[in-house]
Amino acid sequence: MCSSIDEGVALDLIEIDAASNRGIDDIRDLREKARYAPNEASHKVYIIDEAHMLTDQAFNALLKTLEEPPDKVVFILATTESHKIPATILSRCQRYDFARITTALISKRLSEICKSEGFNVEIDALKLIANLASGALRDAINILEQSVVSDDPPISETKVRNLLDIGDDTISLELSKYILDKNTTKALETVNAATNSGIDLRYIHMGLIKYLRAILLIKSNIKLNDSFSEDIYKKIELISQRCEMNSILSCLKILIDPNIKPDPSNPLGLELAIIEIEIQSGNYNDPIVNINQVDNSKTFDDQKEENVQDKKERNDSIKIIKGKKSYPDSIKDIDEADSLTAKDTNTLNNSEGVEILENGWQSILDSLRYTKGQKFNLKALLVTCTSRKITGDSILLGFSHPSHRERMEHELTIPESRKILNDTFANIMSKRYEIIVENNNVTSSENKKNSELDSPLIRVAQSMGAQIIEQTKKRELDN
Structure with a gap:
């Protein structure tokens, strides 16, 4: 009988999950079946796991059965939150409090399991699993099963750490x-x-x-x-x-x-x-500027004159560097000034950012390996990304397949998923960017329209006070 119970094939040992069978109809069904005599054992045993999940009506239905239980029937109410069990139920039960199992006993039991099942697991790995279980043998057995299935023998401590991503102790x-x-x-x-x-x-x-x-x-x-x-x-x-x-x-x-x-x-x-x-601890030194070091001997007017002079010198130096007049003399002047500004502000920063992004892309994927958004695994979505660009404070992710793009767009609408992605990219990039899915559906006509409005000739006209009143399409004339 003990062997059949240990193997889980005993007919007279019935385990009920109260989290799934918590209603009054489930308890009534239990009361009806409890009247029948046991098949093999001397008593029929009902184990109600997570008993605190039963509804008030279900507890009331069970109360009469506990007061006058049928012959040869034993009820075991298992719970981790005994304070949620009604006092009327507790008063009719014998209470046994179970403590956590020691690490040594868990390690010993895991060693016995490995010996009986033929698992090749090192002693250090078993000790690590026992420590991670925090006194719960079931959790330890689950970790052991994952380790044996996930890697080739022998299972070492390093393999268990890699499996759980906990790193070196x-x-x-x-x-x-x-x-x-x-x-x-x-x-x-x-x-x-x-x-x-x-x-x-x-x-x-x-x-x-x-x-x-x-x-x-x-x-x-x-x-x-x-x-x-x-x-x-x-x-x-x-x-x-x-x-x-x-x-x-x-x-x-x-x-x-x-x-x-x-x-x-x-x-x-x-x-x-x-x-x-x-x-x-009082050992932290905050680098605060000492205001007493500021030169207070100069008056406000003196400082104002110095600021004006500094500004004038900076403007003169800018003119010398550019070698241009202060007003647009030609379309070529505007193009050269714009290209110089873009090069100084955006191009260099973006190219450096893209390089950091490409070098750290694998680290980003590893960080999101086991991270799931609302519907999809975030690493799996990023693996399908075909292009990565940086524009200002935004990272544009491109996807060749529309379904992949739609899935990423959906996850970015979820605040929790968007925060995880932004935080992960910020850790690798050492700067916070906003993650945006690049829209590949912009039509060529819209791009052409935007490029026409950005023409240097139009910008020169606008600088002289001209305004765009109407846009018309240019007809193609036959030669």
């Missing part, structure tokens, strides 16, 4: 060292490097809290369990010897603040926490 340890050493620059550089590598920053945040807690406990002469390797444990001891208890407490209080919600790809929350720790 030493990143969080180095980050905690920099923060406690008041080295804000190195701390921010570490966060930025982790972001560019596509590491999930939530794991960096959790690892940072884990190591700071370990440093706090070692500082308090408390021996830790075997969740850390010998090498990592020695590094934690060294860090604890050269930091103060107040610094550790200040860091932990800020990092566990519920208002700090780390995003998988946006480092802003973590960066703000690091800066706040530095400010509270």
